[in-house]
Amino acid sequence: MSALIYHNGALGDFLNILPSIDYWKKRDKIEEIVLLGKPRFGNLARSCGLINEIWDIESSRFVSLFCDICSEELRCALKRFKKIVLFTHADSPLVKHAVNAGPDYFYRQDPFPDKPVHISDHHISLFSSGIFSEHNFQLKMPTEVLQKARSTLKSDNSIAICPGSGSRVKNWPFENFKICASELRNSGYSILWVSGPAEEDLCFPVEDIVLKNQDLSLLSALFSMCRGYIGNDSGITHLAAFSGCPVIALFGPSDPKIWSPRGEMVTVLYKPESCSPCHPQKHNHQTCSRLCMIKHEPQTVVSDLLRGQRLKGCTSGIPIPLIQKASNIGCTL
Template sequence: MSSVSHQTRILVLRGGAIGDFIVTLPALQKLRACWPEAHIELVGYPYVAELAQAAGLVDRIESLDRAGIAKFFAARPLFTPEQCDYLRSFHFVVSYLHDPDEVVRQNLMAAGARQVLYGSPLITTGHAIEALLKPLETFALYAEGAEHPRLRLDDQRLGWGRDWLAARGLKAPVLAVHPGSGSPRKNWPVENFIALICQLPRGVTPLLILGEADDALAAPLARELPKVPVLTGCKLVEVAAVLAHCAAYLGNDSGITHLAAALGLPVVALFGPSNPAHWAPRGLRVRVIQAPDGKTAEISLAEVVAAVFQTLESRGVERVH
C-alpha cells in the first residue's frame, strides 16, 4: 500500500465513449477507497465524467478538449509554466489515453509529472475492467474477483428522476428499453423491440431511451408505439436518475446498458459483433445474450422475451397478459 499522505492529489486522464468510461469506474472506486481524502481530478468528457463526480469518485472535472491534452501527443512540445506547475501539483497521474509509443507519458514526465501510470484503452485480453485496473497494481491495488462499476446518486438527483417519471404518469414497475447503440451493427432489429414491448405483462410500464445516435429508430418506434413514453434529450446524469427507479433494463451493447448495470438494475444485454468476454456490462444482475456468429439480428425474439420475463419475475412481476 502506498505511503502517500491523505493530502494526495491524483490526476486521471480518460477519453472514450460512455461504456469506455463506465468500465473505468472500478479503477476510480479503488483510488477513492484507498485515498478517501485525496483530491482526485479527472480530465475527460464532462457529459460522462459527471457520473463519477455525482457518485463522489472525483472532485473536479476538466474537459479533455480544453485541457491542452492535444499538445501531449506531439513530438517535443513546449509547455507553459502554468502547465508544468499544474502537473507538478499531482502526486501521480493515471493515463488511459491511447499512447502506443509512450509519447504522452514521456511528455507528461517532461512537463513535470512526478509519476505516470499507463493503462491502454485497447482491450485485447481479459475484461476491460481488469485491464484498466492493472496500472493500480503499482500501489498494490489488485482486482478482487469480478469487479464491477457501482454508481450511487444523491437524493437530489434521485428526486429529479422520480419527479420525471411522476410528471408523465409512469408507474412502477418500469422496464427501460434502449434499442440503439453507437453502431447499427450492434442493434437488435427495431421491430423485435416493438414486438417485445407489445408482449409485456399487464402492469409493466415500458420506457424507451433514445440518444443522439438513435434518430433512425425514432420514427418506427413513434409509429408503432405512439403511447410509449420516450426519455431523450437529457443529460447522462439525468438518464441515470430516471434509470435508478426502473425495475429492469433491456438493451444492446451500448453505453446506456453499462450505465444500467452500474446502477444495479437487472439487465438483459444483447451482444453481436463485440466480444462480451472483453466488454460485457458488469453488475449484480446482468444477463448477456450473445448472437450466433456475431450477428445481432439472429438473436431470437423468443429468447429475449423469455429472458426479460424471467428478469421481471425476479422483481416480483407476475406473467399476466
C-alpha cells in the same frame, strides 16, 4: 493528495474504468481527482463522488498537452498532481509531459486489452496484481438527481429500452424492440425509451416516455428505479448495469468475454455465428447478414427479463453476467 486521470474514450469504455478508479481512490485515500476528458462523462463521475474537477479535453486550452512542446501554463498545472493516471498509448506526447511533471506515482495503460480479458479486469490490473474481488461497484446518485428521476417515471413498474449503440452492426432490429415493448406494455409495464443522436429517425410508440440525449446522471438514477432494461452492446447498457438495473444485453458481433456489462442482475444473450466475434475488428459490415443479432427472439428476451426480475434480491452478488448461448445453456464467464 491530488491526482489527474486522462481518458478520452467512448461512454462504455469510460464507465469500465470507474470500478478501478473507485478501488484506487479508496486504497490510496486520494482526496481530489481531476479528470482530463469529456465533460458529459465527467459530470456523471462527479455526481457520484468519484472525481472533483473536469478539464474539458475538447477545450483549446489543453491542445499543447498532445503536442511535442507543452505550454508553460500546462507544465505548471501538471506539477500540482502527486499521482497521474493515463489511459492512453505509450507514444502519446501526453505521456512525456506527465512524466516530466515529476509526480510521485505515474500509471499508464493502453485503453483496450491485447488479450481476451474483460475490459474492467484489464483496468483493475493497473492497480492490483492479484484477483480483484470487489466486483460489486455501483453508481450512486445524489438525492436531488434521484428526486428528479422519480418525477420523470410514470409508475414504479417501468422498463427501459435503448435500441441504439455506437455501431449499426451491433443493433438488434428496431421492430423487435417494439415487439418487446408491446408485450411488456400488455403485461402492465410502462416503457421508457432511451434515444441518442443516432436514433433521431426512429418512430417511438406515442404512449411511451421517450428520453432523448439525456443527462447521464439522470439516466443512471432512472435505471436504478426501473424494473428492467433491454439494450444492445452499448455504453448506455453498461450504464444501466452499473446502476443496479436488471439488464438484458443483446450481443452478436462483439465478444462478451471482453465487453459484456457487469452488474448484479445482468444476462447477456449471445448466439454467435462462425464469424463471431467480428467487432471492433476490421470487417466488411456492408455485406454482413447480422444473423448473430437477428436470431435473438423477442419472446425469449421478454421471458429472460421477467425471470431476472423474479431473481432480483436472490442473487449470489457475483456480477459476472450469465451468458445465454444458442444452446440455451447458461454459463458464467
